[in-house]
Amino acid sequence: MIIPANPNAQYQSYKKDIDSALKKVISSGRYILGEEVREFEKEFAEFNETKFSIAVGSGTEALHICLTACGIGSNDEVITVAHTAVATASAISLSGATPRFVDIEDDSFSIDASKIESLINKKTKAIIPVHIYGNPVDMKMIMKIAKKHNLFVIEDCAQAHGAYFESKRVGSFGHMSCFSFYPTKNLGAIGDGGAIITNSKTFAKECNLIREYGWRKRYISESRGWNSRLDEIQASILRIKLKNLDKDNNKRRSIAEIYNNDLSNFNSDIVTPSERDKCKHVYHLYVIKTSKRNELKDHLERNEVITTIQYPVPIHLQPFYKNIKLNKNLFNTETVAKKILSLPIYPELKKSKVKEVIKCIKNFYTT
């Protein structure tokens, strides 16, 4: 059986290092916000070429903390997309603000920057662009619009660790940026985890306070805050994987290249993913579009190739979010959701297996 993602294979490939890091942490007796987290934060900021990094409990909490640090709450609106993990919108709702969904581009699957301005009004406080599937959003355009309208930009990099928009890593453009270390992400923990990066000392301080009850000094809350800490065990694992992230992303890119070579000119019913010029896509997911999505998915499953759909129902059509009065018709978002299929991709996936997936897809169209 070929599965879509495989965190266990990743553990196996770094098993020796991970096992010894675990042992070290467990016998140290320090399990929360210690040396490993401090070192990871330093290394993660360096990796992204930003000044600060704050490790937190999850990607959702990273977003919620950033929105809170910006002072965003009820009566505010935040612009994002409906074609993303629901976490992007749930963080906005948790902050008390209302998500305003803008349509996506049909080829990049990400925010259509040309449609942002029509949603901006007095209540608009921020834009959350999502580098969906590992494909960088056009950050030049986003920052230009944000500057013109005096809006915060919080990048959702939960699927794009290590990706480049032109010569800089994603996450280094916005006021603050958020990452998830959910096990299947390009940089994945063995449990939950997340991080914020920023170049702003003020925001870094704010996020640090919010992450732990508003404490600057232990037991003395200076501001609002809750508990969203990364633990030492996860930090020690992330440090090992971070050292290998560029290499692992390049493996994902090689797999994408095999799919591209074999599928992009095979049948007009299959549309392979596009890459933005001069950028580095890191293929958290390899997503094709086909009008026969459901049939193809079933065919692959019968042949022991498991695929997934990210995401089957756009957020503005989900029960909790569909009542937002301001939701608009999102044509590309709704059309794309019916056609997308995520093919198996992870750094340890063997080329021979990728070829098997391709063969199986070709069989579907030729028999």
Ligand SMILES: *Cc1c(COP(=O)(O)O)cnc(C)c1O
């Ligand atoms: C995974 C993900 C999140 C949420 O991360 P968690 O760590 O699961 O809370 C947010 N946004 C996007 C785009 C994601 O893929």
